[in-house]
Amino acid sequence: MTGVAITGIGCITPYGTGADALWAGVSAGTSAVTEIDRFDASSYLCSAAGQSPFDADEHLAPRLVKRTDRFTHMALVAVRHALTDAGVAVGREVAGDRTGIMVGNVLGGWEFAERELRKLWVEGPRAVSPYQATAWFPAAPQGNVCIDQGIRGPARTFVADRASGAYALAAGAESLLRGQADVVIAGGVEAPLSPYGWLCVETSGLMVKPRGGQQPADLYRPYDGGHNGTVFGEGAVFLVLERVEDAARRGARVHGELAGWGRSTDGYMPYYTVEPTGQVLGRAMRTAMDMAGVDPGDVGAVFGHGSAIPVEDVTEAYAVEEVFGTGSVPVTAPKAAFGHLMGAAAPADVVIALRGMAAGLVPPTPNVRRAAPGVDLDLVTGEGRTVEGWDSTLVVSRGLGGVNAGLLVRRGHDDGGSTR
Amino acid sequence: MNTRAEVLEVLVRLGFPPAGLTDGERLTDLGIDSTEMVEIVVALERRFGFRLRAGAEEDLDTIGDLVACVEQQVPQLTTGA
Numbered sequence: 001m002t003g004v005a006i007t008g009i010g011c012i013t014p015y016g017t018g019a020d021a022l023w024a025g026v027s028a029g030t031s032a033v034t035e036i037d038r039f040d041a042s043s044y045l046c047s048a049a050g051q052s053p054f055d056a057d058e059h060l061a062p063r064l065v066k067r068t069d070r071f072t073h074m075a076l077v078a079v080r081h082a083l084t085d086a087g088v089a090v091g092r093e094v095a096g097d098r099t100g101i102m103v104g105n106v107l108g109g110w111e112f113a114e115r116e117l118r119k120l121w122v123e124g125p126r127a128v129s130p131y132q133a134t135a136w137f138p139a140a141p142q143g144n145v146c147i148d149q150g151i152r153g154p155a156r157t158f159v160a161d162r163a164s165g166a167y168a169l170a171a172g173a174e175s176l177l178r179g180q181a182d183v184v185i186a187g188g189v190e191a192p193l194s195p196y197g198w199l200c201v202e203t204s205g206l207m208v209k210p211r212g213g214q215q216p217a218d219l220y221r222p223y224d225g226g227h228n229g230t231v232f233g234e235g236a237v238f239l240v241l242e243r244v245e246d247a248a249r250r251g252a253r254v255h256g257e258l259a260g261w262g263r264s265t266d267g268y269m270p271y272y273t274v275e276p277t278g279q280v281l282g283r284a285m286r287t288a289m290d291m292a293g294v295d296p297g298d299v300g301a302v303f304g305h306g307s308a309i310p311v312e313d314v315t316e317a318y319a320v321e322e323v324f325g326t327g328s329v330p331v332t333a334p335k336a337a338f339g340h341l342m343g344a345a346a347p348a349d350v351v352i353a354l355r356g357m358a359a360g361l362v363p364p365t366p367n368v369r370r371a372a373p374g375v376d377l378d379l380v381t382g383e384g385r386t387v388e389g390w391d392s393t394l395v396v397s398r399g400l401g402g403v404n405a406g407l408l409v410r411r412g413h414d415d416g417g418s419t420r
Numbered sequence: 421m422n423t424r425a426e427v428l429e430v431l432v433r434l435g436f437p438p439a440g441l442t443d444g445e446r447l448t449d450l451g452i453d454s455t456e457m458v459e460i461v462v463a464l465e466r467r468f469g470f471r472l473r474a475g476a477e478e479d480l481d482t483i484g485d486l487v488a489c490v491e492q493q494v495p496q497l498t499t500g501a
Contacts, residue, residue: 061435062435062436063434063435063436063451063456065435066434066435067455067456126462126465126466127462127466129459130455130456130458130459130462131455131459
């Protein structure tokens with residue numbers, strides 16, 4: 001057995017808190033992309049996003065909220081929910097020394113940082129919160145989760161652009177298989193909705209360039225002829241991972257398995273684009289499937305990266321075609337309904353895949369009217385697609401410059417479906 | 421408002437529940453570490469308009485010490501000047 005069991009899920013997404021809300025939204029194709037009301041985004045390229053209704057003050061003590069950024073708030077609560085869902089308390093079911101945490105994040109905590117840096121320039125250094133130094137950096141959620149949960153095992157944060165969360169999941173699984181921990185919480189978080197954070201997203205060149213008359217829900221169009229960039233969102237998604245035999249021994253409910261993973265890097269210039277044939281991405285996909293002992297014909301659906309950036313969509317389609325053959329596997333990118341969650345994107349796709357396999361329904365890719373030239377995929381659109389005997393899903397995740405990851409997710413057979 | 425009430429108001433604004441803020445309460449028992457102490461001292465400085473000598477906060481052990489420190493730094497608060 002090469003994979004690990006997924007025994008807990010914690011989600012904060014633009015649909016709200018919990019995997020039920022996420023699944024209800026994507027399976028119905030309901031859009032959670034709206035105009036940004038967190039700050040005045042009217043002068044940005046794109047003023048729409050997947051905003052989460054999450055309110056830190058409802059969940060966390062004021063002295064914790066004041067010294068941490070929103071991305072830490074969301075991570076803390078999502079991890080708490082994941083552990084509750086798994087029926088695991090660190091220090092009870094597993095020792096702190098044998099518990100690990102792996103986090104994917106791209107931007108860090110800019111909402112906190114830019115507020116304090118404004119004070120630095122306007123009022124001087126004495127006015128800056130002493131917590132600024134520890135609140136903003138990408139590893140802040142990791143450290144705060146360790147403190148909150150008493151975790152004293154392996155802890156790492158992965159910054160690999162939009163593939164960060166996939167890298168965290170793979171590292172979490174490897175940590176278990178190497179015996180470094182008995183429980184690993186792995187996932188990702190992103191809170192890009194602050195004036196400077198959003199500017200970073202804009203200048204990355206990845207943000208959608210809206211065309212006149214488009215509504216927020218229509219902007220994110222993966223694989224569609226009108227694809228023109230990504231709509232981003234905020235959220236935190238964490239999974240509790242355990243070795244399969246450990247989960248069985250303690251009688252845990254198993255949502256599914258992370259059965260294989262593969263990573264590759266394009267190493268291609270110019271760095272802001274990707275290797276044009278999709279072959280290097282295809283290798284990451286194939287590695288994940290080989291590790292799980294799964295043939296292309298066994299994969300019931302591919303959850304694509306689906307950034308709606310033309311060069312990424314087309315090369316991803318080439319990679320899927322090379323690995324699976326033309327039009328031979330259903331492909332979907334449900335993230336277009338709520339926004340690309342960057343560090344949390346791949347973990348969110350894993351959760352949607354688990355729920356989809358349990359329900360036998362591949363959720364739709366919104367906004368596909370006619371596939372873009374070069375995209376010859378069996379795209380799942382409209383109301384989604386019922387699939388019999390769907391046991392394995394390939395989740396594809398990519399970052400800037402061709403940081404590629406494939407995750408092979410296998411369905412659980414005792415999953416009642418209800419998670420927080 | 422007297423100095424003590426104003427000091428407590430600053431602490432409440434920094435997230436402390438009012439119930440635990442008695443004069444004899446030790447700052448370490450409230451879980452206040454050196455970083456939070458910096459935040460508290462700066463908040464008091466800005467509220468009352470003084471500047472504490474670097475390192476002087478190390479002598480402050482209780483809530484009552486915080487109030488006394490402010491009164492010492494800003495004598496007109498107690499003299500009514």
